[in-house]
Amino acid sequence: MTPAETAVRVRERFGVEPAVDGAVVTAVVPVERWPEVAEFAKHELRCRYFNWLSAVDWKADGLEVICRLENLDAGLVLVMKTRLGSGQTRCPTLTGLYRGADWMERECYDMFGVVFENHPDLRRILLPQDWEGHPLRKDYAVDTPHPPYR
Amino acid sequence: MEVKPPVPQIPPPVWTEIKDLQEWEKYRQERPDGDKTSNALAAIADAIHHLPGGWIMVTSTEKLFNWARSSSIWPVTFGLACCAIEMMATFASRFDVERFGMVPWASPRHSDLMIVSGTVTIKMAPMLKRIYDQMPDPKWVVSMGSCANSGGPFRHGYHVVKGVDRVVPVDVYVPGCPPTPDSLMYGLLKLQEQVAEFQKTGRRLSSPQEG
Numbered sequence: 173m174t175p176a177e178t179a180v181r182v183r184e185r186f187g188v189e190p191a192v193d194g195a196v197v198t199a200v201v202p203v204e205r206w207p208e209v210a211e212f213a214k215h216e217l218r219c220r221y222f223n224w225l226s227a228v229d230w231k232a233d234g235l236e237v238i239c240r241l242e243n244l245d246a247g248l249v250l251v252m253k254t255r256l257g258s259g260q261t262r263c264p265t266l267t268g269l270y271r272g273a274d275w276m277e278r279e280c281y282d283m284f285g286v287v288f289e290n291h292p293d294l295r296r297i298l299l300p301q302d303w304e305g306h307p308l309r310k311d312y313a314v315d316t317p318h319p320p321y322r
Numbered sequence: 323m324e325v326k327p328p329v330p331q332i333p334p335p336v337w338t339e340i341k342d343l344q345e346w347e348k349y350r351q352e353r354p355d356g357d358k359t360s361n362a363l364a365a366i367a368d369a370i371h372h373l374p375g376g377w378i379m380v381t382s383t384e385k386l387f388n389w390a391r392s393s394s395i396w397p398v399t400f401g402l403a404c405c406a407i408e409m410m411a412t413f414a415s416r417f418d419v420e421r422f423g424m425v426p427w428a429s430p431r432h433s434d435l436m437i438v439s440g441t442v443t444i445k446m447a448p449m450l451k452r453i454y455d456q457m458p459d460p461k462w463v464v465s466m467g468s469c470a471n472s473g474g475p476f477r478h479g480y481h482v483v484k485g486v487d488r489v490v491p492v493d494v495y496v497p498g499c500p501p502t503p504d505s506l507m508y509g510l511l512k513l514q515e516q517v518a519e520f521q522k523t524g525r526r527l528s529s530p531q532e533g
């Protein structure tokens with residue numbers, strides 16, 4: 173399956189216009205259809221490899237969650253993006269589909285405060301458990317003192 | 323036949339270390355923060371000092387003790403970041419600090435010196451403090467490199483302690499990013515000079531002795 177064919181299938185199935193750049197197909201989907209698109213990618217497009225998941229803070233426009241799924245046999249890459257909306261932090265989890273999503277989503281929660289619903293174990297993964305705030309948010313004040321050590 | 327994908331089985335969280343650390347911190351804070359020397363030794367030295375002519379003996383034994391201390395400083399093997407590579411090079415045969423009597427020792431319980439070689443993150447700081455507390459008195463700390471001195475290039479990061487002197491008392495600061503083995507050796511020699519003056523003044527020197 174070529175990237176162009178993949179884009180056509182994604183457009184027919186979900187009604188969004190994917191951007192194709194080389195082998196990379198980028199689809200911006202609404203947050204409600206997030207797990208549905210991932211399931212489509214895994215079972216229909218055979219994207220078995222969960223590469224990474226991260227987020228972007230667009231300040232007033234809210235958070236955007238990005239995830240990259242790959243079909244290594246066909247050399248096909250699907251990048252899924254979703255906007256959570258201004259002030260929203262809730263996003264469906266992908267841990268039921270991809271086990272590798274577990275730590276990625278925990279890291280995303282740790283750094284951006286995105287709450288992945290139905291995640292089996294949503295704790296901080298890199299920072300200490302008693303940390304306050306989510307440091308990769310744009311409104312996180314970096315130089316505020318954090319007792320007792322700074 | 324259709325092969326079903328595996329359902330992830332993720333074990334429930336077991337997290338005890340933070341609680342352990344908090345208990346340790348509580349215990350440490352209850353401990354009196356006294357002098358760096360043994361009270362029993364100090365009492366004996368004081369008694370001898372007040373005997374007629376005893377001060378001659380006390381002064382010379384202190385000199386002997388300081389000679390012994392300064393010529394067998396054992397640094398604890400504790401590398402944090404890229405400075406640790408330079409520290410290892412300093413310990414290795416080309417620069418060979420063993421000729422100063424410094425043996426890198428893999429236990430804080432038998433060590434006199436902690437070389438903080440690298441960036442101290444806020445998450446690492448309690449562990450660093452714990453290792454420092456495990457070392458027997460008297461003990462010294464060398465802060466190696468920009469990160470340990472002041473936070474260095476990561477000073478404006480959200481996770482870095484802005485200088486290890488906010489966690490443990492530091493005797494010698496070695497600048498550099500990372501310091502070369504020569505710089506570290508210079509710092510260690512400065513530390514030896516400090517240690518040689520230990521107890522003569524009754525407290526640790528605040529700045530390296532010149533001359």
